[in-house]
Amino acid sequence: MGTDLIPLIVSFVILILLLVGSALISGSEVAFFSLKPVDLEELEKDTSKKAKLTITLLERPKRLLATILIANNFINVSIIVLSSFISTLLFPENSIEDWLKLFIDIVVITFIILLFGEVIPKVYASKNSKSMTLLMGAPLYKIGKFFPINYLVKGLVAGTAVLSNLGKKKSMTVSSDDLEQAIELTKELEGKEDEHKILEGIVKFGQTDVKQIMKARTDVVAFGIHEPYEKIHEHILEHNYSRIPVFEESFDNIKGILYIKDLIPFIDHPPENWHSLLREPYYVPENKKIDDLLKSFQERKIHMAIVVDEYGGTSGIITLEDILEEIVGDISEEYDGEDLNYTQIDEHTYLFEGKMSLMDFYKVIDMDGSLFEESKGESDTLAGFMIEQAGKILVKNEKIVFGNYTLIVEAADKRKLKKIKVIIDDEVA
Structure with a gap:
């Protein structure tokens, strides 16, 4: 057993x-x-x-x-x-x-x-x-x-x-590099220049980060939540923005977004509590791709997002208009003021604000920016690029030579570069 x-x-x-x-x-x-x-x-x-x-x-x-x-x-x-x-x-x-x-x-x-x-x-x-x-x-x-x-x-x-x-139709895989080369080849053919720019914008669309095209916090118009409505009303009339962030104590603590259209019912009389009109802010990281953000804007039916850095601080804002401009170029509205970020001195010389983004700089110079993008680190502005390349904060009249571009500091203080002259010349020493 x-x-x-x-x-x-x-x-x-x-x-x-x-x-x-x-x-x-x-x-x-x-x-x-x-x-x-x-x-x-x-x-x-x-x-x-x-x-x-x-x-x-x-x-x-x-x-x-x-x-x-x-x-x-x-x-x-x-x-x-x-x-x-x-x-x-x-x-x-x-x-x-x-x-x-x-x-x-x-x-x-x-x-x-x-x-x-x-x-x-x-x-x-x-x-x-x-x-x-x-x-x-x-x-x-x-x-x-x-x-x-x-x-x-x-x-x-x-x-x-x-x-x-099995059963799949054979398809040709075309990379973004192939598309860029094809667009470059057709530039010399007869056609509209604007169409080529739109095609170039579409190809590069998915490669662009939010940080590259956002409006930096130093340039953002925002309200303090404790400001009286009379002062808010003055700011609205002065700046003509349709959506404005509202913060408490500092810009790193955004409490909501004020939509100007929500104030229309109160044209004849001020609202008793304008804070109740604030809408929930939408936060996005700096490294989010703008094609993904566009989908998020469409799904949420919103036009503005607050951009935050890796530490949770507010870097700036990005709008639907900023994203669309990457494809179709600058979108001007009837109340937009003259663009004072740069001045063209002659055919080869420009004077830029130091805070101008590299993406806008590429558009003004009419270049693809690949040379700058390959060499830059974390910088997204012209001033930041100069500081990175020099390894220090430059002073007035100091310059760097980068490829065929000479960048000269025209105005600066101890903290930042305010104005930069850019000379484009193949013969620059």
């Missing part, structure tokens, strides 16, 4: 181990593919070996999924075969009805696999995805390297790639 129990006990132990393996593999499938962006950022910052293996697996999601599916199927098939063997040991031939044995072999085993090998672990993994990936990263990595499974995984990935391409 003792001898008969040994294979049964060993089989049960192996069955439990296989169920545990099935649960871990099934749970890892959900865990790896339900990681939140925050979890991914934390994993990338984690220097542990487990985190590095997890990131390595996530870099090849198709291979990871193939490894999980193949390993899980091997385990589940092993569970079925072993369960059938245990059933034979427990119920020898003719000991129970055939239908009952068939019911146990199919229904009961299937229920156990589904409950303990699929449902419970996947529910757990969905709530603890990060810890589950760290636990299963190393085992899955080793399983994927195991000789027979490695070849099966490669075959499955290749097969799915072939199947996914």
Whole structure:
């Protein structure tokens, strides 16, 4: 009798181990593919070996999924075969009805696999995805390297790639660099210059960060929340803006956006509490791409966002008009004043405000800006670029030579460069 129990006990132990393996593999499938962006950022910052293996697996999601599916199927098939063997040991031939044995072999085993090998672990993994990936990263990595499974995984990935391409129409992949070259080639052909500028704006649209085209905080017109309405009214008439940020104590603490159209009902009499008219501000990081921001503006039906830096401070604002101008060029309104940011002295000489953005500088000079973009660091203004290149805050009459451009400080103080003369000449020394 003792001898008969040994294979049964060993089989049960192996069955439990296989169920545990099935649960871990099934749970890892959900865990790896339900990681939140925050979890991914934390994993990338984690220097542990487990985190590095997890990131390595996530870099090849198709291979990871193939490894999980193949390993899980091997385990589940092993569970079925072993369960059938245990059933034979427990119920020898003719000991129970055939239908009952068939019911146990199919229904009961299937229920156990589904409950303990699929449902419970996947529910757990969905709530603890990060810890589950760290636990299963190393085992899955080793399983994927195991000789027979490695070849099966490669075959499955290749097969799915072939199947996914079946029926697809062949299409030509054109990069943004190819489009830029094509536009450059057609510049000399007869056509409207404005059309070429619009096409160039479209090509570069997805490559531009918010920080490159935003209005810096020093140039933003904003109200303090404790200012009386009479003073607010004077500012509105003076500046003619349709939306104005409102802050408390400092510009880093924006409390809302005042829409001038919300004041129309109060033309004849001031509102009792103008603060109640403020709308919720929308914040965006400096490195957000303007094509993504345009989608956000469309979805939220808004025209302005507050730009914040990595420390949470307010860098400036960006509007829908700023984004559209990157494609169609400057949009002038009937109340826009004359642009005083620069003066063209002659064909090759300009005088710029130091705070002028590099993007606007490129437009005025009519250049693509690639030379400056490759050499600049964090700077986004002409003054910032000069300071970066010189490695110090320059004083009046100091200059730098950059390619075919000579940049000369015309006015400055101890803190910033106010005016910069730019000379464009191939012969500049």
